[in-house]
Amino acid sequence: MTSRLSAITWNTFREAVRDRVLYNLVLFVLLLVASAPLFSQISIGLEKLMLVNVGLSSISLFGVIIAIFVGIGLVSKEIEKKTLYTILSRPVRRWEFIVGKYLGLLLTLVVNTALMTVGFYLALLIFINGLKRADAMLLVAVYFIVLQFMMMVAITLLFSTFSTPIFSAIFAFALYVIGTFGEDLKNFAAMSHGATKWLAMGASYIMPNFASLNVIAQAAHEQNVGSGLIFSNTVYALLYSLAVTVAAVMIFERRNLK
């Protein structure tokens, strides 16, 4: 089982790399370098705030874009091109295929994020002249971004098992936007009554909630993130990804391939 899983994971990673997904890193570096002249225009102290915001926001955004655009094809492309025929005729369980694909894309994103984070810290070193102890907090923000990726990959993979890439992209992007403003849904539920309240409540649990996973603003202001939040966010992201992946497996297990 593990050797099949790792083979699928590795092949998914290799495909992303050979499809030049990591080229986004070049864009990331260009973005950081291009925004550097802006920093010197604004007052000292604010420039770090800017850099942290730009850096972390683009790490998050680039990753979400990769998660969506690679994720939507993870299963549907293999069905469309019939490459699954030669996979499923081997002793590969269908769930292994799904989980391997999931881990492969997550690995791609982790590697991508790690490289971006290195670039980000280098930028801090160069433009802000040195790192402080408090800058370790930035790593927590990056960790939370990776937790968001875990959830986004599960979501796009789920859509990929039953929907066409275009619809998957639309759905996944919509969920990302809803998730980013997820608190609003809970607030709405708290304010409303009757059936609306229950619908809004139900929806707020099914929808991903990225609000508490976004600590970019706190990180920029060098505020501490409590270990309680780190723990609860980790558990939340794991459970959410697990539930969505189980749903993807259940759909795929029953599916007649084209």
Add this chain to the structure above:
Amino acid sequence: MLAIEIKNLTKEYAVGFWKKQWRPALKSLNLTVEAGETFGFLGPNGAGKTTTLKLLMGIIFPTSGSATILGKDFLDPEVKRRIGFLPEQPYFYDYLSAPELLDYYARLSGVPAPVRKQRIGELLGRVGLADVGNKQLRKFSKGMLQRVGIAQAIIHDPEVVFLDEPMSGLDPVGRHEVRELIQSLKDAGKTIFFSTHILSDAEALCDRVAVIHKGELRGVGVVNDFRSSLAEKTEVIWLGATALSAVNSLLAEVHVTGDTVRGTVQSGDLDRLLEKLRQQGARLISVMPVQRTLEDYFLAKTREEEKEAVTL
């Protein structure tokens, strides 16, 4: 021992957008294949050959019925370790090289690392791709892809090999090579189940064939029987068109080209025909029994239904 036993295998597809209707692609198929046999699964396009293979490989699920392969349920992962499959017009991960692709598949089939490396080299040589190096599959020709396809189907040294139209879309050289490869698998004692609509390939390779048409099994036959069965008809060619009027009533079929006549008779009428021709002074050129070929069998089996359709 039976290598494959298919029991009442049925697949229906929902068709139509608004009003869903169930249309059978495969109707209650029953078939057995002995271990070591090379079995041809014949049928015109749309007969249900690919559907049958997809069912057996667990790519789609049967509406009803089941199958065993090597004595175990066909969906048992243990079975999949011991079978190989070449899909129809296969497409492979085109960002990989041939050795990378084979290594990936060998890992999925549970071939241990040291064996993998050795087998990949050996197999690439055997399918004539020894010198492809690290060229990505996107640069491969159709013939090369088909050979990669055969290599991936046997990379784990399976006992039963399923091939879906392995020769279709290839040029004569490619077809010949694929035929040789299948022959070598046959010589190695593998059970081979392959679908085709090219009858000469089936005739050259198969021990037995099944004919399927419109999702229904029409017949199963031993290929050697087609060759050895006594000819029902005989073709006679002679010079002397004037003799025709005297023998016309005996002939089942007749073609005249100038003074040359080519006619077929029921073999029982052959002596009378030859005697009359001699009396008429015709010059005999050749007398040849008309073998009942696989093609006749195939045509007979696929036409049966058309008669039924008329009476319906």
